Structures are given as C-alpha cells and as structure tokens.
Amino acid sequence: MNLLKPVKTGMITGLRLLMPSCREALRLQSDALERPLPPARRPGLWLHLLLCKWCRYYGQQIRFLRHAAHEHPDELTQAAPQKLSPEARERIKAELRRKH
Amino acid sequence: MEKDNAPASDPLPPGLSDPEQWVELHGDYLFKYALMRLRDPAKAEDAVQETFLAALKGGKTFAGRSAEKSWLVGILKNKIYDHYRKASRETSFTDLEFYSDEESERFVPDGLLKDGWIHELGPSEWSSPGASLDREVFWKTYRDCSDKLPKNVAAVFNLREVDGMESKEICALLQISESNLWVMLHRARMALRRCLDTHWFGKQAGAPGESTCKDSRRGPTNHHESTLSSDDP
Numbered sequence: 001m002n003l004l005k006p007v008k009t010g011m012i013t014g015l016r017l018l019m020p021s022c023r024e025a026l027r028l029q030s031d032a033l034e035r036p037l038p039p040a041r042r043p044g045l046w047l048h049l050l051l052c053k054w055c056r057y058y059g060q061q062i063r064f065l066r067h068a069a070h071e072h073p074d075e076l077t078q079a080a081p082q083k084l085s086p087e088a089r090e091r092i093k094a095e096l097r098r099k100h
Numbered sequence: 101m102e103k104d105n106a107p108a109s110d111p112l113p114p115g116l117s118d119p120e121q122w123v124e125l126h127g128d129y130l131f132k133y134a135l136m137r138l139r140d141p142a143k144a145e146d147a148v149q150e151t152f153l154a155a156l157k158g159g160k161t162f163a164g165r166s167a168e169k170s171w172l173v174g175i176l177k178n179k180i181y182d183h184y185r186k187a188s189r190e191t192s193f194t195d196l197e198f199y200s201d202e203e204s205e206r207f208v209p210d211g212l213l214k215d216g217w218i219h220e221l222g223p224s225e226w227s228s229p230g231a232s233l234d235r236e237v238f239w240k241t242y243r244d245c246s247d248k249l250p251k252n253v254a255a256v257f258n259l260r261e262v263d264g265m266e267s268k269e270i271c272a273l274l275q276i277s278e279s280n281l282w283v284m285l286h287r288a289r290m291a292l293r294r295c296l297d298t299h300w301f302g303k304q305a306g307a308p309g310e311s312t313c314k315d316s317r318r319g320p321t322n323h324h325e326s327t328l329s330s331d332d333p
Contacts, residue, residue, distance in 0.1 A: 053222075092148065
C-alpha cells in the first residue's frame with residue numbers, strides 16, 4: 001500500500017495537469033453553449049468528460065434545459081395561474097377608451 | 101395602404117379586433133408573458149397597458165402578416181426590453197450576491213482532488229427527461245425553480261434560452277460584458293439544473309431529493325436508461 005500511494009498520487013497529479021477540474025468543466029460546458037471554446041481548452045475537457053460521468057450528465061442536463069426552454073415557451077408562460085387583476089383590467093380598458 | 105392624415109382616429113386595418121376587446125382577448129396572456137419576465141405584477145400590468153396603447157397608435161403596422169396576438173406580443177417584448185434597458189442603466193445588472201457558488205459544497209474543498217465532485221454528490225442521470233416535457237407538473241416545477249433565481253439572472257436566462265436572443269444583443273441591451281453574461285448564464289443553469297434534480301428528477305427516480313444515499317441515487321432505480329442525447333436538439 002505504501003508503495004502504491006505515491007504512484008497513485010503521481011497519476012492523479014498528472015491527470016490534473018492535463019485536464020480541468022469538475023468545477024471548471026461545468027463552466028466550460030456552459031460556455032460551450034455560447035461560443036466555440038478556445039482550441040487549447042478542448043482536449044482537456046474532452047478527456048475530462050471521457051473519464052467523469054458526473055460532468056457528462058451535467059452537460060447533458062444543461063443542454064436539456066436549453067432545449068426545454070427553447071421549444072416550450074408557452075408552457076413557461078401560459079400555464080402560470082396569474083391573471084390580470086379586475087382593477088388593472090378596468091383601468092386599462094378606461095385608458096384605451098380615452099385614447100381611442 | 102391607408103392615409104396618414106388623421107393618426108388618432110384612423111380606422112384600424114381589417115383583421116384587427118376592436119381595441120376595446122383586446123383586454124378580454126389578450127390581456128391575461130400578455131400579463132403572464134410580462135410577469136414571467138419582469139417578476140413584478142405592477143410592472144407587468146404597466147407593460148400590458150403600454151402595449152395596448154402603443155398598439156392603438158401603431159395599428160397601421162399590423163398588416164395582417166401575423167396574428168393579432170403575436171403582433172401584440174412583439175410590441176410587449178419591446179416594452180419589456182425597454183424596462184430591462186432602464187433597469188440596467190439605474191443599477192448594475194450583474195447581481196453580485198448570486199456569485200456565491202450554488203454547488204460549492206458538492207466539491208472537494210482541498211487536497212489532490214480539489215474541485216472534483218464529492219462522489220456521492222455528483223449529478224446522476226435523469227431518466228427519460230424528454231417525457232417530462234409533456235407533463236404539466238413538470239412545468240409547474242420548472243416555473244417554481246425559475247422563480248427562485250435572482251431577478252436579473254432569470255431575465256438573462258429567459259432572454260437567451262426562451263427568446264433565443266444572441267449573446268451580443270443581450271450584452272448591448274443590458275450593457276454588460278460578455279464574460280459577465282457567461283457567468284450569469286452558468287449560474288442560472290447550475291441553479292435550475294440542481295433545483296429540477298432535487299424537486300423533479302430525483303423524486304421521480306424514487307430517491308428522496310437531497311438525500312444522497314448512494315444506492316438509491318445510482319442503483320438500479322434508474323431503470324429507464326433512456327439516453328438524453330436522443331432528446332437533444
């Protein structure tokens with residue numbers, strides 16, 4: 001065990017130099033929805049996603065959020081229970097009559 | 101085309117209903133639309149009123165190209181953007197209190213694995229997310245989650261993801277830098293994802309939300325192994 005520990009530490013340190021941390025991988029995946037990532041960041045992120053299923057799920061899920069919001073604007077707006085209050089309704093009608 | 105000599109009393113073009121009817125026909129829809137974006141009932145009412153008045157003046161711009169409702173929504177959008185523009189002039193639009201990191205406590209704080217997920221706290225797969233889109237309860241959850249976002253962050257997220265506005269336009273509208281915008285979008289996605297994970301997907305899979313028992317979160321409970329990619333655009 002004592003012999004393996006430095007090997008393991010060395011491997012992890014090596015990988016950490018090659019790829020972003022999970023925290024950075026989240027940010028990079030969000031940024032990737034806004035602009036092409038700088039070429040220097042791509043291989044590291046790719047490697048990270050290959051090895052880390054959590055960050056992979058995270059990326060899928062924020063892309064799902066985009067898809068959901070973009071494809072279903074009415075569900076976001078329409079089904080809200082709020083209605084124009086009767087007072088506002090009357091006020092606006094009166095205003096419309098005045099200007100019409 | 102109609103003559104321009106009597107702007108106030110010009111007959112409205114055919115295809116438009118009587119302005120007196122607008123409030124009944126479209127008032128609630130426009131109000132909800134504005135409320136979701138402005139998050140303040142009084143401001144939303146004002147925006148609806150301004151929209152109808154502008155529509156009354158600009159009735160001629162309605163050329164029957166679009167349905168009356170979408171024509172009014174177009175005007176309302178501009179009223180909402182005016183509001184954002186004004187808000188961003190008056191205060192800094194970037195919301196510093198939100199810069200505390202939603203997920204902080206889910207990362208290893210130091211050491212060799214610093215900033216990696218604490219294993220049992222990392223995201224788990226969502227089961228058949230596409231199917232949720234057809235369920236009203238899902239959207240109720242989504243709206244509740246979105247309501248928890250700070251106003252400005254929600255505004256930015258809606259402009260970008262619901263209205264599909266380009267980053268550059270949003271930055272110009274709100275007078276913020278692109279890197280500011282990216283941070284806000286990142287935070288919004290992080291918070292929304294986590295909220296839906298806790299209140300919808302986590303519950304669906306049989307896991308009690310925030311409880312992070314390894315077995316219930318990643319065990320055989322995710323038996324619908326639907327792949328998300330098939331639902332992605």
